[in-house]
Amino acid sequence: MLITVLVGAFLTATLIRLAPGFDADVQQLDSRLSHETVEAWRAERAQNSNIVRFYFRYLGAALHGDFGQSQTLNRPVRQLIAERLPVTARLVGWGVLLGWTLALVLAFSVSLIRWVGFRWIAVVCAGALLCIPSAVLALAFVILRAPAFLAIALVVFPKIFSITRSFLEKSYELPHIVTARAKGISELRVLLWHVLPVSGGQLIALAGVSVSLALGASIPVEALCGIAGLGQLAWQAALGRDLPLLVTLTVVVTVVTLAANMTSDIVNESLKPRAA
Amino acid sequence: MNKLRRLSFALLLAIVLASLGADFLAPAGYATQFRETPNSPPTRAHLLGTDALGRDRLARTLYGTRVSLLLAPAAALLSTLLAGMIGGFAGYVGGAWQKASMAFTDLFLSLPWLFLLITVRALLPLNVSPTASVMVTFALLGILGWAASARVVCAGAAGMRDSEFVLLARASGIGRARLLFIHILPNLKPVLLAQFWLSIPIFILAEANLGILGLGVAEPLPSWGSLLRELEDLATFSGEFWKLVPLALLVVVVTSFQFLISHNEVSA
Numbered sequence: 001m002l003i004t005v006l007v008g009a010f011l012t013a014t015l016i017r018l019a020p021g022f023d024a025d026v027q028q029l030d031s032r033l034s035h036e037t038v039e040a041w042r043a044e045r046a047q048n049s050n051i052v053r054f055y056f057r058y059l060g061a062a063l064h065g066d067f068g069q070s071q072t073l074n075r076p077v078r079q080l081i082a083e084r085l086p087v088t089a090r091l092v093g094w095g096v097l098l099g100w101t102l103a104l105v106l107a108f109s110v111s112l113i114r115w116v117g118f119r120w121i122a123v124v125c126a127g128a129l130l131c132i133p134s135a136v137l138a139l140a141f142v143i144l145r146a147p148a149f150l151a152i153a154l155v156v157f158p159k160i161f162s163i164t165r166s167f168l169e170k171s172y173e174l175p176h177i178v179t180a181r182a183k184g185i186s187e188l189r190v191l192l193w194h195v196l197p198v199s200g201g202q203l204i205a206l207a208g209v210s211v212s213l214a215l216g217a218s219i220p221v222e223a224l225c226g227i228a229g230l231g232q233l234a235w236q237a238a239l240g241r242d243l244p245l246l247v248t249l250t251v252v253v254t255v256v257t258l259a260a261n262m263t264s265d266i267v268n269e270s271l272k273p274r275a276a
Numbered sequence: 277m278n279k280l281r282r283l284s285f286a287l288l289l290a291i292v293l294a295s296l297g298a299d300f301l302a303p304a305g306y307a308t309q310f311r312e313t314p315n316s317p318p319t320r321a322h323l324l325g326t327d328a329l330g331r332d333r334l335a336r337t338l339y340g341t342r343v344s345l346l347l348a349p350a351a352a353l354l355s356t357l358l359a360g361m362i363g364g365f366a367g368y369v370g371g372a373w374q375k376a377s378m379a380f381t382d383l384f385l386s387l388p389w390l391f392l393l394i395t396v397r398a399l400l401p402l403n404v405s406p407t408a409s410v411m412v413t414f415a416l417l418g419i420l421g422w423a424a425s426a427r428v429v430c431a432g433a434a435g436m437r438d439s440e441f442v443l444l445a446r447a448s449g450i451g452r453a454r455l456l457f458i459h460i461l462p463n464l465k466p467v468l469l470a471q472f473w474l475s476i477p478i479f480i481l482a483e484a485n486l487g488i489l490g491l492g493v494a495e496p497l498p499s500w501g502s503l504l505r506e507l508e509d510l511a512t513f514s515g516e517f518w519k520l521v522p523l524a525l526l527v528v529v530v531t532s533f534q535f536l537i538s539h540n541e542v543s544a
Contacts (some may be wrong), residue, residue: 128531133481133526134390138506215391216388234394243472246395253391
């Protein structure tokens with residue numbers, strides 16, 4: 001995990017350094033600024049021109065909790081991340097929770113209610129949401145003045161629903177479940193006692209993926225809904241080519257995504273039945 | 277082919293043909309301004325009305341559809357080729373090379389796709405010509421979209437590496453390059469084809485997201501992303517349903533692609 005994070009951060013830093021116009025800054029063209037100020041800016045940017053030197057200096061400082069100064073917002077990166085991380089965590093957390101709840105309730109209902117019409121309605125609703133860009137969903141929630149986490153939930157819901165439904169359908173085809181249903185065991189009991197233990201592991205593995213999905217959706221949602229979270233910060237940093245901020249954001253996003261995947265793997269492993 | 281797939285195919289074909297016939301269906305062109313009639317509702321002259329700059333909405337929608345529908349498959353082809361080369365080679369060679377390739381793939385997959393896309397797109401020049409911006413946007417989608425497909429292709433190639441026909445071919449003394457290009461890659465065709473079809477709607481949606489955020493195709497050239505930016509003004513929406521036509525087209529096209537990707541192709 002550590003190697004992935006370090007390599008990811010280094011690649012981001014290299015990409016930003018190699019981007020055309022890295023050294024240029026619109027502020028340098030401001031005629032009201034003195035020659036000394038412009039020179040000071042140039043010197044500050046020049047410090048980051050050697051990417052290897054920048055990266056190792058960045059890592060050394062990061063070990064002491066100093067992630068540098070944002071070039072566009074002119075504030076310590078650590079302070080910016082600390083302010084905005086809880087906002088995104090709340091947005092993504094509620095979005096993932098609601099998306100999962102909707103997806104599971106609907107997928108289980110489709111399994112229990114064997115009416116073709118209901119299944120079609122559920123599949124069409126989820127399918128339609130899969131075909132709408134997350135930025136359009138965000139715009140719709142701006143217009144409707146609805147909470148933004150609902151937009152995240154609607155991005156997460158259709159994917160989780162489709163995969164869960166597919167897992168459940170495959171589980172229902174297993175011989176022991178076919179036998180259980182043939183013996184007349186109630187549908188609810190079959191679902192809770194026989195189907196869920198089979199597909200539970202796969203569903204837990206999906207949890208990590210859904211966090212990554214929600215984090216990706218948080219960028220257009222926060223940018224368009226005007227929410228001061230990490231997504232909006234990433235957006236501003238990308239537009240301003242803010243090297244220290246983008247590298248730190250890459251590290252944070254990679255760590256969160258990998259941690260979510262690792263947690264779901266650990267939970268999955270701990271729930272697996274062990275041989276006596 | 278079931279009814280839904282037939283209907284999807286017919287809809288896609290109709291939309292592709294309409295976009296290719298844009299010069300005939302909307303001769304005004306996507307950049308011509310009718311300055312005396314900005315923000316006009318649908319009229320005989322402008323069937324979908326005009327935008328804030330007085331440009332014909334129908335022409336812009338048709339040309340935008342053409343851009344998205346021609347270049348998304350091109351980007352999908354690029355990403356599938358990359359996935360085939362990286363994943364196919366890693367799976368075929370195996371060992372340390374496979375581990376290193378898959379670690380690199382995991383690195384790509386550990387970052388949310390949209391985050392990676394926005395970061396890299398913003399680093400490239402935004403003030404380029406419209407044609408260059410189209411190329412940059414879709415090339416980027418192709419270059420950054422290979423990772424998930426590469427994993428699938430690698431698994432397919434690794435499974436084939438130990439199969440009986442490959443062992444037999446090796447025992448017959450066939451060279452490694454011949455084995456890869458003549459025996460393994462043709463057998464990976466169904467997997468590559470499935471990944472290609474799956475990538476198209478993903479790339480269409482990604483371009484739309486980038487366009488709405490202002491990082492897509494540059495004006496005046498339209499694409500679905502740039503056309504959907506108009507929805508930002510819908511805070512004053514008052515039954516102007518014609519403004520939703522690009523969104524409806526995008527949903528119809530992506531849905532049609534989802535129906536066309538058959539269960540067999542996906543699981544291949």
